[in-house]
Amino acid sequence: MPPPGLAGNLKEFEAGGSGDWxxxxxxxxxxxxxxxxxxxxxxxxxxxxxGIHKYNGFGGKVEPNExxxxxxxxxxKEEAGITAPLTHAGTLLFVVPGEKWAHIDIFRAEEYTGxxxxxxxxxxxxxxxxxIPFDQMWDxxxxxxxxxxxxxxxxxxxxxxxxx
Numbered sequence: 001m002p003p004p005g006l007a008g009n010l011k012e013f014e015a016g017g018s019g020d021w022x023x024x025x026x027x028x029x030x031x032x033x034x035x036x037x038x039x040x041x042x043x044x045x046x047x048x049x050x051g052i053h054k055y056n057g058f059g060g061k062v063e064p065n066e067x068x069x070x071x072x073x074x075x076x077k078e079e080a081g082i083t084a085p086l087t088h089a090g091t092l093l094f095v096v097p098g099e100k101w102a103h104i105d106i107f108r109a110e111e112y113t114g115x116x117x118x119x120x121x122x123x124x125x126x127x128x129x130x131x132i133p134f135d136q137m138w139d140x141x142x143x144x145x146x147x148x149x150x151x152x153x154x155x156x157x158x159x160x161x162x163x164x
Contacts, residue, residue, distance in 0.1 A: 026100040031072035032059035034148055035084060035109045039129050041149070043137075044079055044122030055137050057106070058122060068105040076109075080124050081117030084109035090144060090154035097161070108148055 034057040035042040043055040058079040062071040072086055086107040094102040116124045127133065129149055134142045140158050147154040 027103045028100045029062040029068060029071075030059060030102055030104045031062060031068050031075055031107065032057040032104055033072050033076045033084070033086060033107045033109060034089075034145075035076075035080075035082075035112055036129070036149060037110060040126045041129050041132065042080070042116065042124055042126055043133075044124050047121055047123060049121065051138070053136075055125070055127075055133050056141075058124075059104075059107075069107075072105070072107045077114075079119050079122040081119065082112040082114040084112035089148045089151075090156070092140070092144065092155070093157040095157065095159045106144075106148060106154075108151075 044058050046052050046054050046056060059072060059075045060079075062068055066074070069086060069088075073083065076086075077083055086109050088105060089108040090106045092102075092104045092106065094104070118124060132145065134145075140156075144154050144156055
């Protein structure tokens with residue numbers, strides 16, 4: 001059964017497993033920002049931490065007493081050196097048995113101010129939207145990133161089995 005608020009808005013991209021979703025009691029909130037201009041998308045190459053050596057948007061944890069929008073703006077400034085008006089594009093939930101849910105609010109920007117700058121954590125790079133390096137990104141990105149690029153709102157959930 002999908003989480004509250006997601007029923008009716010789900011599109012199944014890939015089927016597999018038993019069909020049962022893993023339970024989880026706690027949620028951690030994250031943000032992720034993608035800058036799209038014309039036929040280009042700005043991605044960051046992760047230099048350390050979770051997702052090292054992968055391309056992704058710019059984002060991270062929402063701090064206590066911080067809105068997801070404020071967290072997204074802060075992370076974009078810290079990781080890419082820019083500010084931008086953001087539009088909420090979608091929500092993703094990632095669940096691993098025995099772990100907290102990762103609730104990720106995805107934002108889109110079509111313009112920005114400042115100079116795109118490398119940080120200690122991310123190396124920004126522009127890609128043609130027809131040449132996105134999905135082989136160097138999280139596997140799930142190939143399902144929802146095309147929706148972000150076409151300005152379609154989306155929500156999704158992925159359940160993962162614990163390794164080991």
